[in-house]
Amino acid sequence: MKLHYFEAVNSASGGFNWGKFAVGLFGPDEWEWRSATTDENGETSPYPVLRTQGWSRRHLWVMDLATGEGALFLPGGSARADLNKHQIWVCVLYEAFLAWLYEQARERGGRLTDEDLAELPKLVEVAVPSAWAGYRRGGKLLSELVAAFAAGEMTLEDIATELNAHGISPEDLRVAQIRAEGE
Incomplete structure (x- = not known):
């Protein structure tokens, strides 16, 4: 190489x-x-x-x-x-x-x-x-946020703020969803 x-x-x-x-x-x-x-x-x-x-x-x-x-x-x-x-x-x-x-x-x-x-x-x-x-980037962050939301520990606004703090945009989530559906 x-x-x-x-x-x-x-x-x-x-x-x-x-x-x-x-x-x-x-x-x-x-x-x-x-x-x-x-x-x-x-x-x-x-x-x-x-x-x-x-x-x-x-x-x-x-x-x-x-x-x-x-x-x-x-x-x-x-x-x-x-x-x-x-x-x-x-x-x-x-x-x-x-x-x-x-x-x-x-x-x-x-x-x-x-x-x-x-x-x-x-x-x-x-x-x-x-x-x-x-x-x-990535990792368990999203699944941890979904679990916290499901448990009533976070609002959607809290999740958006947390994702933004990690540099993850709504477009990143759409791309990840498209890739996951294709696999």
Whole structure:
């Protein structure tokens, strides 16, 4: 995997955060890797593992170097919805940086190559309010809120406020619902 390193800051908007990211694309060795497992006839699969798992050459691996967590993303959709789906622990600048990567891919026909990543600016300014700590999106939050509502412990307004505090919009919920119905 070829890695490219990027930084993001929010200093132009008066912020103090500094994000450090590794962005990678699978290389030829990863695309040729085949499983050593065998089927009932003792045969190994003729198909590369990454392809059998649904990954494509358009997928980017994006790791937050402060938290050590990352995921594979397919640029082009909603960075916020994708981040909610993966539920990784990230710095406050991760979502805006991911959205910036998605925009770079859109400008290049929906895909970023190693050459594209090498040519992109290594320092990106994003307009995000500062925060003292990172966060983990998604997870049990929604089910916990639904349970609290069902128990009469929260109103719908309380739930909306809590979701907003976690950066989850009504659009994010609609996207999650559509994905869940499709699975």
